[in-house]
Amino acid sequence: MKKIRIYVHVPFCESKCSYCDFASFVCGEDLKQKYFAKLVQEICGCKYKDREVQSVYFGGGTPSSVDEKYIISVMKCLRHNFTFSNNAEITIECNPASESLDKLKKYRELGINRISFGVQSLNDNTLKFLNRRHTKKDAVEAIKDAQKAGFENISADLIIGVSESQEDLIDSAKQLLNLGVKHISAYMLQIEEGTPLYNAYQNNNSIVPSEDYCVGMYDRLVVFLTERGFCHYEISNFALPCYQSQHNLGYWRLDDYIGFGLSAHSFVDGVRFANSNNFNDYFEDKNITREVLTAQQKIEEKIMLGLRCQEGVSIKDLLNLGYDIMTNPNLSNFVENGIIILQKNGKTPDKITINPAYYGVSNSIIVKLLP
Ligand SMILES: C[S@@+](CC[C@H](N)C(=O)[O-])C[C@H]1O[C@@H](n2cnc3c(N)ncnc32)[C@H](O)[C@@H]1O
Ligand code: SF4
Incomplete structure (x- = not known):
């Protein structure tokens, strides 16, 4: 049986962070309802249902920001329409501000077996600077809740190059390791045009550290994590043995994958597809791009x-x-x-x-x- 990986895009957030230009929006319940109904319809109509699913990734936006009933409907629909491999990795991205023990238990019941928390930092000043909705305490509680709910494959995102010292970054990583996090994604801050951070940076370049200092931060983090048994398996990703993200490895190996939802990309049999990043176009299946790779x-x-x-x-x-x-x-x-x-x-x-x-x-x- 041919294999496939599945990405499900959840384009909703409770608020926008100062640095983020992802396809994510703060929206009301009506749009969410309409969106998930379309998502289910899109999955039901998929041409590649004869493939065995190796991994599913709910990304965003913030999948944990929506009522769990929507995630349940998508998971049910996926299981109904596709055959899953026995050890399929199923990940959901969560913002520590929008998790609850109850929600996490429901995810676990659905067979979701990997959580990726957007922690960014465990320094409250940095979190304020990034306009995150959560504090350090919330992030620590979220990780503990995930463990209580039965998750052991937990990843945390960190951002490198924000207004904090190298010691702050290492301190965040140390605390994450002490909490039992198995995987860390450490992204270098990208200052994206059109974001509040970009505008602030135009007025004052010194709101973030120099490039050399950021490279130093990254280098120190690499040493810190590799000395503690983490494998530096991709430029921005570190994992304890057996905890590499199978889904992301699939992208980097050019495995076939289908993306469902707003602006989602697919790559099947050498052809790339992409849904529109406009809600109305997406609802009407308009402006889907298709490109055969040479x-x-x-x-x-x-x-x-x-x-x-x-x-x-x-x-x-x-x-x-x-x-x-x-x-x-x-x-x-x-x-x-x-x-x-x-x-x-x-x-x-x-x-x-x-x-x-x-x-x-x-x-x-x-x-x-x-x-
Ligand atoms: C979809 S978000 C993760 C889930 C959730 N929305 C959250 O933020 O908690 C994916 C990750 O991308 C990273 N990210 C987003 N914009 C970035 C930027 N401009 N520079 C560096 N990292 C960024 C953050 O680390 C974030 O956790
Ligand atoms: S970083 Fe996450 S929570 Fe913040 S705006 Fe982007 S997708 Fe939403």
């Missing part, structure tokens, strides 16, 4: 996504797509200088990976390895 695009995606991960890129896969990366002169240069690691299978070159010490400048390395 061999060149597949090669580029394989390199760009694969080199973000510790798994790296298979030389044979690239060769099958028509690109002999071993003939790229930049590759030998990078290998000689220890920037790229060439893994061999016996005497045959098998995979290439970026030396994690160079993750911070991965973009400039990747560009030089494209055909």
